[in-house]
Amino acid sequence: MFRHIKDGAFLRQVSQDQMKAALHTYHPSRFLTTPKGRKVVKTVNTFKITILCGFITILVLRGTLGPGGLTWGSSPQVIDLREQIIMSQRERVLAQVEEAIPDEVTASKFVKEEEWDGVSPYTLGQKITDWDSQRETWNAQNPGMNKTVSGRPKMLLVSGSQPSPCANPMGDFYHLKFLKNRIDYARLHDLEFFYNMATFEKEMSSFWAKLPLLRKMMLNHPDVEWIWWMDSDAIFTDMTFEMPMEKYGKSNLIVHGFHNLLFEQQRWIGLNTGSFFLRNCQWSLDLLDVLAPFGPEGPTRVEAGKLLTAKLVDRPVFEADDQSALVYLILFGDPKWKANTYIEWEFLLHGYWKYVVYNYEEMMSKNHPGYGDDRWPFVTHFVGCKPCKLGATPENAECFKQMERAFNFADNQVLEKYGYTHTALGSFKTQKIRRDSVNPLGLYKLQPNSSGRSKETVSHSISKEES
Template identity: 80%
Template sequence: MLRPSTEAKTFYKVSQAGEMKAKNFLSSQKGRRLVKAVNSLKITVLCGFITILVLRGTLGPGGLFGGSAAPHSVDLREQIIKAQRAKVLAQVEDAVPDNATASKFVEEEKWDPSTPYTLGPKITDWDSQREKWNTLNPGMNKTLSGRPKTLLVSGSQPSPCANPMGDFYHLKFLKNRIDYARLHGLEFFYNMATFEKEMSSFWAKLPLLRKMMLNHPDVEWIWWMDSDAIFTDMTFEMPMEKYGKNNLIVHGFHNLLFEQHSWIGLNTGSFLIRNCQWSLDLLDALAPFGPEGETRVKAGELFTDKLVNRPVFEADDQSALVYIILYGDPKWKANTYVEWEFFLHGYWKFVVYNYEKMMAKDHPGYGDERWPFVTHFVGCKPCKLGANVENDECFKQMERAFNFADNQVLEKYGYSHAALGSFKTRKIRRDSTDPLGLENISKKETDHTTAEPRLLQQSAQGENFDSSIMK
């Protein structure tokens, strides 16, 4: 049997002494704090690693540190589908009854839930009534330029937003609509009143549209725009001549709507509807699905059963329109124009990040992906209280969209925003003593009048002269 050497014995004793010292230290208060700190560090590193993995999966291509997916690598249609879902579901979530407003609302007649809901007395001769009125008031249904008169209608909730920033951007978007209406000779109506208590949330537009039709017989078209949509091509005009006898112009995709029967085959955030009997009948056909409560819940179940990929939630006006176009009277489909050639509804996440490229490469007037006509902030909740990453991004891009459009207005006056993300302005053109540009016109007229006697004199003397000078 081998005996341990003296060195081994010494090493063993030192090791034992070290272990005892370590145990004594770890059992002390200072040692326990050190152990706790090390364990906390381990947990922190582990959580950080997991967070990076989750964020990488969420952000997709480009990861955390710069770079993003190429615009063309993302399918526009997929983005629109997701946006449509987010928009409607967000509205359902925010559809909280306004008790303060409801308590002040005067009900002349109480609706009996056992009967189909109506927006008002049935009207069957509206076309003849309007024809008679327009005969008595010739020219009232046209603008000064001779185009059919159009009324732009929008609105927002009657009570203040929980988040003051929401009211601020409602004001900015209102200014944007006023600018567009002024530039294109449109009438404008902005609503903040409750017309029908039963028709809350996205259904509130139905009674409002009916009131506009009946009280403005001079108006040929009514253009509805959601409060979270903004004009971003201030030059583009709706090509009304192409729509012929169609009575409803709505943004959408034919294959999604007519082939796939998708509940998001069209978007009701921005659409035009003709002031006529057909349109009154359409509102009457949609109204029974809208009253809040059991009626709306049951209608939602019907739409979920009939329309592809629709989640289970209460009825919304967009699903109702898709449903009656697909399964209702054929006249609804026959007189509806599904517009897709330009952005009557442009999903904000697809367009806002390309504004600088558009400004460098193109100019307003296209209305399509080169310069979007309308940018629609679907899924944003500007009135919601509380800071969150999604709302911060919405507000940031709303500011950029507003300034992108406002530059087109300010340019006439020689100004633009210093940057799309800034409210500050800068002068882009010097003021002139001839702001109307009349000096050049006067000079040309003077040159023309002085040249004319000389030419006549040359002609009388039989001299040859170059007739091009008369041009």
């Protein structure tokens, strides 16, 4: 027993000596090499990066918001309208460049096309030089065909989307909703409407696909005085407003833009070709012919893009686009392009969605349709959104959410006539806002009878005095 006690005391003494030696040789770096130590280091580094990112974010916000610091104010939009539109121009074009996919199978499946040699300047077809006289003769032989029922010059609204299904089904769903919106507006304002899903020229892909389409519309509809192009990602949000076409006189092209950005600063985003009006005339055919050589897919478009980047302020290096080419022609081409182009800025032919969608409720509480400007935007344009892109991203989720709100904001103006409205701008559900009447056409007026109750009698158009 004595021996066991002695051995235990000896072991305790050895353990204490080992602990003292371990404490004597301990260094923090040894702990950092353990799994637990590495985890602590990783946590500390992450915390440092978070603080640094937060500091940088504060600096950026202070620079963006100006002297007001981090106070957002009553409006969720803190950037000037003009800067918003500049951003939207850039997003629109670069998004189309990114999504441009050659569709050679669709383009050549049914029609045998003439092969372009790639050396001679590209053309949209046979040169026409007497289109004005041809139209004049045609209209003389078909009197009244170039007028609407109300006597106004006939206008053709043209839009379209890709011939193949979207990778994201939600993209096709909102293409359908936006198509319904265009049909409603055309019906309300007595417009002809053409929606295209075909590839007319395989060399002219992406944003250039509109050129051969517009030329076909002009030549096959001599009765139409104006062609109105609208991108597939734009939607009418003022269903009452009509463009004052008499205001534009002899102008042949009406496009949204800003004079100082275009003529003074010579910026490539001085105008926007997402929604514009083109008169059906020889001048317009000539313009399409001059634009066409910039557009064929491949080396020609790439080299043309280098020219446009060199000549236009702040244009990134990418292939030629129709908007930049139009700016180039107005600034540096034949003076007739500038002379007959009207830069419209009073009405929102191009209302950048990030500027307008968050103000819909305020607009409804303070104003009414019919203005066409920032009080009630004529067109809301979802530039930068990629509804056909597969995969759920925060950007796409926000685009779809605001597309739904924009559609319902416009659709309420249509449904109101029938006594309905959406329960909320973000909901597809509807609710009744007015009871049906036995006098829907307003042909009767209420008159009290002998019992004191009112009854409806026919209100004749001719009064007793006139009879």
